[in-house]
Amino acid sequence: MFSINHILEPKTLKEAILYYDENPKLKVIAGGTDVLIHLHHGKLEDVELLSLRKINHLDEVKLQEDGTIVIGAMTTFSTLFRDKIINQYISILAEASVSMGGPQIRNIATIGGNICNGAVSADSAPSLFTLNAILRLESKKGVRMIPIQDFYEGPGKVKLLQGEILTHILITEDNYHEMKGKYIKFSNRKAMDIAMLSVAVTGQVEDEVFKDLRIALGVSAPVPVRCSKAEDYAVGKECSEETIKKIGELALSNARPRNSWRGSKPYRQHLINVLTQRAIKEIVFKGGGKDDEKN
Numbered sequence: 465m466f467s468i469n470h471i472l473e474p475k476t477l478k479e480a481i482l483y484y485d486e487n488p489k490l491k492v493i494a495g496g497t498d499v500l501i502h503l504h505h506g507k508l509e510d511v512e513l514l515s516l517r518k519i520n521h522l523d524e525v526k527l528q529e530d531g532t533i534v535i536g537a538m539t540t541f542s543t544l545f546r547d548k549i550i551n552q553y554i555s556i557l558a559e560a561s562v563s564m565g566g567p568q569i570r571n572i573a574t575i576g577g578n579i580c581n582g583a584v585s586a587d588s589a590p591s592l593f594t595l596n597a598i599l600r601l602e603s604k605k606g607v608r609m610i611p612i613q614d615f616y617e618g619p620g621k622v623k624l625l626q627g628e629i630l631t632h633i634l635i636t637e638d639n640y641h642e643m644k645g646k647y648i649k650f651s652n653r654k655a656m657d658i659a660m661l662s663v664a665v666t667g668q669v670e671d672e673v674f675k676d677l678r679i680a681l682g683v684s685a686p687v688p689v690r691c692s693k694a695e696d697y698a699v700g701k702e703c704s705e706e707t708i709k710k711i712g713e714l715a716l717s718n719a720r721p722r723n724s725w726r727g728s729k730p731y732r733q734h735l736i737n738v739l740t741q742r743a744i745k746e747i748v749f750k751g752g753g754k755d756d757e758k759n
């Protein structure tokens with residue numbers, strides 16, 4: 465059924481990197497929920513696969529002594545949404561993880577595969593953008609660290625260099641300490657559907673003032689985007705209804721949504737504004753502020 469020539473299953477990262485260096489035509493496979501669909505649709509033929517599944521320690525979440533959270537690229541979404549470290553410090557990623565696919569997909573799909581397939585609808589991306597995640601890529605040439613914001617090139621395109629494997633995703637303490645987060649996925653169905661639009665907000669509220677606010681959108685441009693204009697406007701402002709309304713409007717300035725069968729451009733624009741405001745209100749509420757919709 466699948467046009468697979470051969471599959472390599474190294475047990476160490478070093479071995480995988482050597483195989484990949486010797487044969488750059490190998491197709492990396494993690495959980496396979498995207499790769500196998502491509503094979504099924506005939507987009508890949510006579511392929512030689514390099515599976516990362518048997519490599520030890522690539523599926524772990526760790527908290528380093530300096531407070532950096534390190535997520536192995538092979539960590540599945542089921543592991544992520546149950547993980548203690550993720551839930552305690554960056555619960556926004558747990559929210560995003562549980563919104564992804566259905567149980568069967570979450571049990572096998574990995575965060576590394578979600579990032580490397582470059583889909584604009586990838587559920588992990590907006591949250592990781594707001595957390596300023598750093599990607600650790602390794603090849604025979606060495607290690608490269610790149611901010612996730614610089615990794616996306618276009619729909620389905622990422623800046624993986626020849627022979628590179630994504631090994632870990634790192635989130636430093638200054639990017640989550642005292643921060644609250646909210647991820648909202650909007651899709652046509654409640655489960656097993658990719659996002660029509662998604663919004664992630666991470667922020668810190670102190671004495672009802674935005675000390676820090678990061679907003680990222682999925683399916684709103686050819687790549688996931690941060691809403692820099694809205695963020696700059698917000699910092700230092702009081703968390704009033706008026707400010708939040710203005711932030712929602714400004715979020716549109718970094719977006720370039722398009723028409724698709726999942727949703728029209730005007731509908732997506734409406735969602736960006738409304739969902740950004742909704743996510744911010746949640747942050748304000750979590751940060752001890754007042755949420756008029758809840759009080």
Ligand SMILES: Cc1cc2nc3c(=O)[nH]c(=O)nc-3n(C[C@H](O)[C@H](O)[C@H](O)COP(=O)(O)OP(=O)(O)OC[C@H]3O[C@@H](n4cnc5c(N)ncnc54)[C@H](O)[C@@H]3O)c2cc1C
Binds near residue numbers: 501588656658
């Ligand atoms: C029924 C169904 C529902 C889905 N629902 C959702 C959803 O709701 N939200 C969502 O975001 N996605 C969804 N997806 C898409 C898919 O499941 C995700 O993108 C998933 O995270 C991909 O991970 P994987 O481990 O299966 O990747 P794979 O299919 O193994 O790989 C994906 C791509 O990344 C490359 N790759 C993988 N790992 C690495 C690595 N460590 N280093 C370098 N390259 C690598 C592969 O070569 C390939 O190009 C769905 C898919 C299906 C089939």
